Amino acid sequence: MKAFKISCHSIVLLALLLAGAVGCKKTFDKEPQQVLDEVNMYRDVYDADAAIIGLYGKFVSLADKYVLLNELRGDMLNYTDNADMYLRQLSSHNVTADNPYTNPRPFYELILNCNDVLKNFQLMKRDNKMKEAEYNQRYSDVGALRSFLYLQLGIHYGKVPYVTSALATVDEVKNKANFPELTFDALIDSLILFTEALPFKDPYPAGTTLNITSDGYQTAKFYVNKKCLLGDLYLWKGNYTAAATKYREVMETSTNGTQGARYYMQYKLGWNGSAEDHYISYSRAGDATSLVWEPQWRHMFQRGQDNGFDYEWIWVLPFDSKFQPENPLIKLFSPVGGDYLVKPSKQAMDYWSNTPQRPISGQTGFLPYDARGIFSWREIGGKPVVMKYLYNYINYATNTAVNPLQKNGKWFLYRQTHLHLRFAEAANRAGKHKIAYALFNSGFAAAFPPPSGVTDVTLYHNTLWEPYPFNFDARNSGGTGVPYYRADWYRNLGIRGRANVQDYTINGTDSLLQIEDGLIQEAALENGFEGTRWADLLRIALRRNDPAFLADKIYQKMLKDGTPDAAGTRARLMDKNNWYLPFKL
């Protein structure tokens, strides 16, 4: 053994060094020893369920990141005076590599967890610890979640390593020899290939152990919708008919069984004349002060998991004081009980204030703004606040916290308007302009009306001459028409119809680009702040190979809010390479 000599001086020196490091640390803290060993983790289907709940539990902690990356980089959200330099960077597209909000590591941690779970599910199937059907459902769910995460990474980082094997640590991903970075386009190809091959693409059926009620929440809406995801992947890829086909399958989710509210409403954007509706409505039409706050449109962001919620939402995860993690969105958005780090941009406010509502029938005057803006943001104590995420925390009538310490809320990921807008985007690109127009304006019956005086609607209110997935039947013969029709889509309102705003104006002959512009604007009005804005802008800019489409919108946001260097940001965004964040694990 080598002699180990330490002089008195060095001992003291070392002690001082330790003193600095140890300082006042509680020397006698101990780590708990109850840790489950890996070999005992996957014994039966209940362990598999626990693994999936664990994955989604971890997924929820990405909520603030998801919202910031997708909205703050877009044109509808801006930072407040309270925001740190990193949030400001994100908003102004000038991100340094040390920015914690843009570190992809949390995504990869979850992806590696997914990989590990997928590997173990395969082992369980091999060892007959899970039935074939159970395996198919669970494997597909985890696989789709991973694809969703990769799609997000592709949207924000462009070139990312596509890792599908189970690794122990994220640092191994850094090895570029083993995991070369795929371009966004190649990544989407890989994701389509993998996701399309998943054996089970429906939600967990009723009665299965993952479709239950837990802590007062139905778990059915927790899981990624694989068909929506596939539709999105095809839409990014530019395979429009395939995308529309996937979306259409989701739109027809409830076209079975009794022809009641669920049949006509769920994912069909239909009316019911009940508390499940999500209209913009006035208790006295024409009186601006009689805007209905509850139920109706605003209520979809607040309501519990009732039928109205079920008909509207496709993918949403709850935050509740009863379980971890704590709601990070209150901290981001709320000046009450939060840090108020981000706010609606003037650009976003202008979208709503420049969209007029429909006149009452027989009148020419109309309210000059879109009332969805009133519900999407409002001023609290003189500060503009994004409200969609706060309706479970802040009482809309008093602007104060319902219970300051119970930071309940929801992470909104997908609802029927996302579905319809993207179906319309695909249909529009597939040449079905009028179908796209019908879906985001006033529905099929309004877009394909019978000539005046004609009461036989057999040849109208429908697109049945089109091949699937573009064949819709919305025939409604009314009370007196013969023959009698109440077709599957007869209650479809159209997104602008439901929101009581005037139809989007199309001038001239080039409907393709105009309708696409209209769809993206409608996504802002209807789904603003719900975490899809950047992706929507990026997808169109990529498809049209038109950097100005994206750059101008960000430029307008910065210009209107007085953010410094708007022109510099626009110049940066005119270069496609700057659309993506620096990838540094």
Added chain:
Amino acid sequence: MMKFRIYQWLLIATLAVTIGCKKDWDQHNTVSDVNSGKSLKTLMSGINNLSKFEQLLAQSSYANILGSSKSFTVFAPTNEALIALDPTITNDTSRLNKFLANHIADLRFLTTDATDTLRVLMLNGKYNNFFGKKVEEANITTADVVGSNGVIHVIDKMVPNRLNIWEIISTTNEIPALQQALLLKLNYQGFDPSKAEQTGVDPMTGLPVYKPGTGIVPRNKYWDRVYDLRNEKNQYTFFAIADDAYTTQLNTYKPFFVTGNADSTNDLAGYTIVKDFTMPGLYTQAQLPDTLLSKFGVKVPVNKANIVKTVKASNGIVYVLSNLSIAPVNKFMPIVLEGENYSGSSHDRRSNTFFRDRINSTTGLPYRDVLVSGHGVALFNLRYRLSEMPSMKFKAYWVAVNDFQTATFTQRLAPGVATSTVFPYTTVAVNNQTEVLIGEFTIASFQQVYDIFLVGANSTTAAANPVVCDYIKLVPSL
């Protein structure tokens, strides 16, 4: 060898734990200033030229205060500065106290704090302006002598104990008599619950019961409506005009305040003249612009050549001018009544009332208006309440947007009473978004409370009797 290593590590660990939390920084801010331990009282005796001020302090009630442990700022005048002190003050303890208190402030203010003008609250309740090396008109000759309980600034002049503007108005003859009399006539007795003696709580209402006769405080309409000129904390510039100029102005304004007796008319006209004579902030003669804007939005032309007297106050400045006249056309502003802010209606028709948000196509500006339609009442009206309406002729305008039906309809303005026929029915054209002149009407005598009615047609038919209004504008016709 192994054993030795263990001992070494043990020693290191022990040292680490013992050194770890030690506060090493205790000593780094030890005081080194020699004066710091001494009180202001001790320090002052060490400063040349302050013996007279010290002696006055010893005579007064503030003899020992500078030795106490609170924190003070003392503006100490030199012996030379105090030669001019009125001996009657020296001999009267209460006046002496007030004089000295005007040189001592609570809290410590250094000259480095006074990079912008500080209003320093002195012990006598007045505020002195402290800026750089100046306090009021006095120069600081020796600054920032810091002791254990504050700081001393030696100054070359006394800081005189001034009256505030209201005291000048009410207790001296500095301002002309007519205007003084008018301002004092605005006095009244008010009730201040914080000064009243509470004797119990009304068991029925839960409200406090006060002892009769307590809590009565003097008030003045000028304090309530214009500015409270007693307020020491803020500064004001107050104008007064010579009696003859005042009389001329009074005669100009009397016709607008026709009442049953001459006194009331005089008071109302007088108040209308003086209400625009106070400006927030202190304007020195050099800073005075030729036109100021009063609290009521009235342009006040000030000709510096007309200034005959300047009186400094503790809370501002008073100028007496030979003339300062404001024409009625500048004094009486147009009145705008927002349609949706009506005070009442002839029938409760909330369910037929629509508050509408629109953008005016002429101005491009957003507005909110009111429409009552389908109410089923003949001569339905909305009432707009005005107060203190002068006796004069007005031009009436409205903006009424008929964008809800293709037929025109009629409505009318009824000043005073709902049945007034001063104005005929006016047709509301389709989609006219511009201001429409309805006509002129005269209010014969001053009215404390005055109503204007917007009256619908004498019909119960929905298409004929709507009432719609963005705003009604009354422009004084002078």
